[in-house]
Amino acid sequence: MWESLSLKEVVDCANDPYPSIRQWVRDTGKKVVGSTIADVPEEVIHAYGFLPVALVGTQKPLKKAPAKLPDNACSLARSNLELAMSYEGDLFDGFVLPQVCDTTQHLSDIWRINFPDKYVESFLAPRQADRPSARYWVKEEIDRLIASLAGWTGRTIKDHDLQESIKVFNESKALLKDIYAIKRKNPAAVTNKEMFAMIKLSMQVDKAEFNQSLKKIRDGLDPNGKAEGYTDVIVVGITCDPLEIFDLFDEIKINIAGDSLVTGTRYLQGIVPENGGAVDALAARHFQRGFYSPIHDDVFRNFEEVKVLYKATNAKAAVYVHIEFCESEEYDLPDLKKMIRKEGIPIHVVDTEYQTTSLSHVRTRLQAFFESLRGGAL
Amino acid sequence: MSEKLTSRQLSKKITDEYMDEAFRAHELGKLIGYTTAISPVELFVAHDVIPIYPENHSVANLTAKKGVELCSVVEGMGYSSHLCAYARSDFGYRATGATVTKGIPEPDLFLACNAQCFTLTKWFQVLARKGNLPVFIFDTPEYVMDKKTRQEIVKYCVIQLKELISFLEEITKKKFDYDRFGEVMRLSAESSILYKKFLDMAQYKPSPISIFDALIGMAIAVYRRGTQECVDYYQTLCDEIQAKVDQGIGVLPKDKEKYRLYWENLPVWFKFSDHAKLLGSYGGVILTSLYVHAWSFEFDLTKDPLLTLAENMVSRFSNSTIEDRADMATELFRKYDMNGMIMFMNRSCKAVSFAVPTLKDVLTKRTGIPALVFESDMGDQRFYSESQIRTRIEAYFETLDRLHLNKV
Numbered sequence: 115m116w117e118s119l120s121l122k123e124v125v126d127c128a129n130d131p132y133p134s135i136r137q138w139v140r141d142t143g144k145k146v147v148g149s150t151i152a153d154v155p156e157e158v159i160h161a162y163g164f165l166p167v168a169l170v171g172t173q174k175p176l177k178k179a180p181a182k183l184p185d186n187a188c189s190l191a192r193s194n195l196e197l198a199m200s201y202e203g204d205l206f207d208g209f210v211l212p213q214v215c216d217t218t219q220h221l222s223d224i225w226r227i228n229f230p231d232k233y234v235e236s237f238l239a240p241r242q243a244d245r246p247s248a249r250y251w252v253k254e255e256i257d258r259l260i261a262s263l264a265g266w267t268g269r270t271i272k273d274h275d276l277q278e279s280i281k282v283f284n285e286s287k288a289l290l291k292d293i294y295a296i297k298r299k300n301p302a303a304v305t306n307k308e309m310f311a312m313i314k315l316s317m318q319v320d321k322a323e324f325n326q327s328l329k330k331i332r333d334g335l336d337p338n339g340k341a342e343g344y345t346d347v348i349v350v351g352i353t354c355d356p357l358e359i360f361d362l363f364d365e366i367k368i369n370i371a372g373d374s375l376v377t378g379t380r381y382l383q384g385i386v387p388e389n390g391g392a393v394d395a396l397a398a399r400h401f402q403r404g405f406y407s408p409i410h411d412d413v414f415r416n417f418e419e420v421k422v423l424y425k426a427t428n429a430k431a432a433v434y435v436h437i438e439f440c441e442s443e444e445y446d447l448p449d450l451k452k453m454i455r456k457e458g459i460p461i462h463v464v465d466t467e468y469q470t471t472s473l474s475h476v477r478t479r480l481q482a483f484f485e486s487l488r489g490g491a492l
Numbered sequence: 493m494s495e496k497l498t499s500r501q502l503s504k505k506i507t508d509e510y511m512d513e514a515f516r517a518h519e520l521g522k523l524i525g526y527t528t529a530i531s532p533v534e535l536f537v538a539h540d541v542i543p544i545y546p547e548n549h550s551v552a553n554l555t556a557k558k559g560v561e562l563c564s565v566v567e568g569m570g571y572s573s574h575l576c577a578y579a580r581s582d583f584g585y586r587a588t589g590a591t592v593t594k595g596i597p598e599p600d601l602f603l604a605c606n607a608q609c610f611t612l613t614k615w616f617q618v619l620a621r622k623g624n625l626p627v628f629i630f631d632t633p634e635y636v637m638d639k640k641t642r643q644e645i646v647k648y649c650v651i652q653l654k655e656l657i658s659f660l661e662e663i664t665k666k667k668f669d670y671d672r673f674g675e676v677m678r679l680s681a682e683s684s685i686l687y688k689k690f691l692d693m694a695q696y697k698p699s700p701i702s703i704f705d706a707l708i709g710m711a712i713a714v715y716r717r718g719t720q721e722c723v724d725y726y727q728t729l730c731d732e733i734q735a736k737v738d739q740g741i742g743v744l745p746k747d748k749e750k751y752r753l754y755w756e757n758l759p760v761w762f763k764f765s766d767h768a769k770l771l772g773s774y775g776g777v778i779l780t781s782l783y784v785h786a787w788s789f790e791f792d793l794t795k796d797p798l799l800t801l802a803e804n805m806v807s808r809f810s811n812s813t814i815e816d817r818a819d820m821a822t823e824l825f826r827k828y829d830m831n832g833m834i835m836f837m838n839r840s841c842k843a844v845s846f847a848v849p850t851l852k853d854v855l856t857k858r859t860g861i862p863a864l865v866f867e868s869d870m871g872d873q874r875f876y877s878e879s880q881i882r883t884r885i886e887a888y889f890e891t892l893d894r895l896h897l898n899k900v
């Protein structure tokens with residue numbers, strides 16, 4: 115299904131992966147477990163034979179979710195709920211939902227009550243990351259997820275099964291990193307939209323199959339190619355949706371040379387060490403992801419990482435992708451913007467919302483920013 | 493011998509002395525720890541860290557209708573208008589110094605317990621970075637329903653409380669005194685029992701207290717827990733209310749008390765007394781909410797004090813599943829014999845409010861009692877539409893009247 119996709123086909127599929135997932139489920143007889151994107155160890159779900167699908171909203175209209183989550187909930191949370199309530203719910207046998215912020219505080223309860231026939235488990239990742247207890251707790255939670263899935267399926271998995279899943283997932287991330295490295299130098303070879311569509315799709319489809327596509331794509335690219343006339347920027351935030359936003363960068367030759375998105379580099383940083391016990395390795399991974407998370411860290415760390423990324427990529431500006439009503443981002447943003455500006459890094463904040471029907475507003479502002487960037491010190 | 497103080501006088505005296513001590517903390521060799529209203533503050537008290545609750549200060553300003561003024565300043569600084577009004581008005585106070593009180597002393601350290609919400613963690617981080625001050629996050633994973641998981645959660649929380657003790661020892665360069673902590677826990681347990689007794693007096697018919705009394709009465713439980721004066725205050729309060737019960741005095745006279753109501757969420761602070769009057773005119777009195785019960789701790793002194801402290805923190809309504817929250821509310825409906833419910837969707841408080849639509853569905857199904865749901869904000873008047881809410885309340889009482897008549 116996903117083993118020989120071209121870059122163009124990747125973008126089409128990433129725009130709406132569900133028809134292909136449905137077909138795949140029909141062909142393989144396998145089951146699907148959805149999870150929202152905050153650090154659920156998807157390898158565990160995979161080791162039980164399920165297809166783990168990252169829930170990253172839908173652009174289809176909201177119908178039922180507003181009655182459950184009011185309009186000051188972030189659009190990602192509402193959009194995911196809508197996706198399951200109105201559009202693709204029947205595809206999923208279960209969900210694993212993390213608790214990260216006030217919006218997600220009771221989200222797994224809402225899902226459990228609304229989907230009484232499905233398996234709904236929470237992943238209670240620690241909301242502190244600097245003390246020994248956080249490490250202890252991550253491991254406990256991974257063990258609990260393993261036990262919970264065993265209880266649901268009546269099956270048990272061995273360390274070896276988990277290692278096998280980890281290998282497949284690691285390979286996918288390594289391939290994506292290779293492609294990203296080529297794109298960074300040669301943006302003409304892979305557009306921003308194609309790059310982020312690949313990462314997004316890899317979070318939603320069978321990795322073993324998709325890795326074959328990624329290998330072919332990578333091998334077809336010239337590792338030494340270079341493109342002229344592009345301006346490099348970094349993108350900071352949680353997610354960047356819809357994918358059409360990347361067109362706004364591509365159209366005027368703005369190259370995303372680095373990012374800290376959960377649906378971008380932060381995900382790719384999740385390569386799990388392959389030596390030692392699998393659960394320990396997954397727990398270690400939780401703390402290895404370098405990039406800032408508005409849940410764990412404060413603005414200083416975020417700022418330091420933006421600075422490092424900006425310098426390492428030799429970028430000319432930072433674009434912060436803000437999800438409307440995400441309070442986790444919004445407590446940080448005023449100070450973060452100040453610090454970034456003080457450092458002399460040009461920054462532009464893009465306000466995004468799932469279910470956005472028109473990007474014209476974003477386009478105008480983003481273009482004006484890029485123009486000023488080019489007219490400036492470039 | 494001086495005359496015995498009334499609960500109101502006692503409350504004022506305790507509060508004045510507490511704030512006076514807080515403003516002189518450094519002089520007295522003590523530190524100021526900002527903390528969340530739900531917090532294992534007993535550790536502070538036992539270690540001479542004076543707890544200050546920026547939320548309480550915000551309540552004073554929001555009740556005095558300073559919300560719009562303070563919040564607007566903050567929005568001009570780039571913060572969005574949909575963040576918690578406590579946080580926004582606090583940032584506004586920091587920026588302008590405007591307050592209806594004497595203000596609050598500056599912090600030395602922070603303790604954020606997320607059994608309440610995650611907002612406070614972010615809010616405290618904003619304040620902490622100004623002086624690069626230490627923040628301790630006491631992380632309380634949702635108290636899910638599975639028994640074994642609960643044990644694990646409590647274990648994780650006990651480990652964290654030990655980390656908190658080390659954190660305090662390191663900052664103060666002083667050894668933690670476990671004997672003193674035991675004593676603080678004893679006092680805290682005692683005052684919590686009395687506080688709950690006070691709230692539970694709403695069971696009487698007519699009820700001698702409404703939620704508005706509970707909201708005023710809860711303040712000392714939040715900020716003076718673990719002290720003898722806190723115990724004395726609740727003893728006095730209980731005695732006073734008991735005297736009312738003995739004389740048959742209710743918020744409304746017995747023949748006028750038609751609707752005994754449940755309130756979900758925090759109050760609309762700036763409409764506090766207006767709501768009491770309006771509802772009273774329909775024969776309605778709000779008796780209770782899970783919110784005021786958040787401080788009815790049940791510390792078990794036969795257990796390791798850190799264990800019972802952890803168990804009590806994680807099991808607050810705001811950290812419980814919606815199903816458990818519904819069980820807790822149903823128990824209140826039964827105990828207090830309530831026949832109406834007002835479900836407030838508070839824009840400020842996402843942590844509590846996003847569960848409300850689902851909770852309302854579960855509760856109305858279980859109790860058969862219709863609910864009035866309304867959306868507004870606890871402190872930002874711009875989100876409060878007087879006429880709309882009045883109409884909703886009127887319509888709700890009409891529904892209740894109809895049901896009442898049918899029953900009769």
Ligand code: SF4
Binds near residue numbers: 190218352
């Ligand atoms: S962290 Fe932000 S984007 Fe993520 S669920 Fe919470 S509010 Fe939504």
Ligand code: SF4
Binds near residue numbers: 609610758841843
């Ligand atoms: S009102 Fe809600 S969001 Fe605001 S501080 Fe209190 S619990 Fe947190």
